[in-house]
Amino acid sequence: MRYFLTLLVVLTTLAAQAAPPQLMLDVARFRNLDKVVKGAEVEIYVTVPTQPLTYRQRAPRSFQSSAVVTLDILKADGKPAYHEVITLKPPVLNDTSLAIKNPLSFLKRVLLPDGKYTLRGTVKDQYKSANGETTVEKPLVLEAPATGAFFSDVVLLARPAVRGASDDNFGRGGYRLTRAPGGNYGRGSENLFFYTELHNAPAGPALRVHYHLTTPDGSAADADGELTPQSGRPTTVVGQLPFGPLPDGPFTLFIEVYGGPGNKKLLAGHRAIGQRNTADYAPAGAPAAR
Structure with a gap:
């Protein structure tokens, strides 16, 4: 029975790491209180679940993953309005078979004039060459x-x-x-x-x-x-x-x-x-x- 449970945990971990990385984008729009510059303050809350990420051994009983998130906001004509690249380093684990690995999140605030945009987020697993990148896009409309x-x-x-x-x-x-x-x-x-x-x-x-x-x-x-x-x-x-x-x-x-x-x-x-x-x-x- 113990062998079966161990095998199940290993298979679950391998299945998770075989999947592409995941990315969640939550967007909240707040009005810019500046009376001169009309527009919105956009909060972009980015979450990367660490379950699918590839963990590389750094030392005996020391494993860590790494992911790079690229955020872009494009104007209606395709020109960039915002661009940033963020590297995420989840905490070091001593056992990659752990069933629960907490996701990593960060929040960015961007001031933009009113208009129509596209929010694009891309996450790349630093330690996976195949099936290691995911892109998510969301329309973003800012209007008075x-x-x-x-x-x-x-x-x-x-x-x-x-x-x-x-x-x-x-x-x-x-x-x-x-x-x-x-x-x-x-x-x-x-x-x-x-x-x-x-x-x-x-x-x-x-x-x-x-x-x-x-x-x-x-x-x-x-x-x-x-x-x-x-x-x-x-x-x-x-x-x-x-x-x-x-x-x-x-x-x-x-x-x-x-x-x-x-x-x-x-x-x-x-x-x-x-x-x-x-x-x-x-x-x-x-x-x-x-």
């Missing part, structure tokens, strides 16, 4: 919102937003944010956490915020709260909703804010789409790349 209140993109989090200043890119709006890579929630994730920013909301009485979590089969969960807009700057919106009996699979989170008489007039709304799979392990936020 219509007059009135509006939300920035909703960021899905693996943990509650923690209030406090942060010196790195993982801080925003006075909170430190631990993003859920790919909007994925795995085994042990009982709650959905989120962050967004509300702009141009009318000052005065508190507004009503409605949260609606739903799945394709019609299952849903709802909650309400109050929000007092901040004058002259975005109002942060943070919160959490329990998954409860909602089934595995894709889900959609809607956030809406209401004002006017009786707080019945819809002022702004936005949504985010995620995935829940309680059968698989998902780390509670990948560590920052070193």
Whole structure:
């Protein structure tokens, strides 16, 4: 039996390393607060799972992998708007048969004028010659919102937003944010956490915020709260909703804010789409790349 389990672990490890490297790109758009330069502040959250990477022996009982991520943002005419190359070095392992190897993540913030772009990310396994590269592309549209209140993109989090200043890119709006890579929630994730920013909301009485979590089969969960807009700057919106009996699979989170008489007039709304799979392990936020 022990031999069978050992063989199973070896085969699983070999299968993972035979697959091409993986790359997840999560993009959140926030409005640039600079009144002179109109545009958006784009957050690009990059996650590289280390399971498929090739591990090379450096010393007795010392193995390490290496990956290079290239990020490009291309304008509508194909000209470059942003380019950067980042080398990732996961922690050294003393046993490559370990079933769980935490992914590596990093976050970049790029200021761009409004327009249409293409975000392209490429990851290359440094120690694999064949089938060792993967490219992911996403359309990126930045446009000035219509007059009135509006939300920035909703960021899905693996943990509650923690209030406090942060010196790195993982801080925003006075909170430190631990993003859920790919909007994925795995085994042990009982709650959905989120962050967004509300702009141009009318000052005065508190507004009503409605949260609606739903799945394709019609299952849903709802909650309400109050929000007092901040004058002259975005109002942060943070919160959490329990998954409860909602089934595995894709889900959609809607956030809406209401004002006017009786707080019945819809002022702004936005949504985010995620995935829940309680059968698989998902780390509670990948560590920052070193």
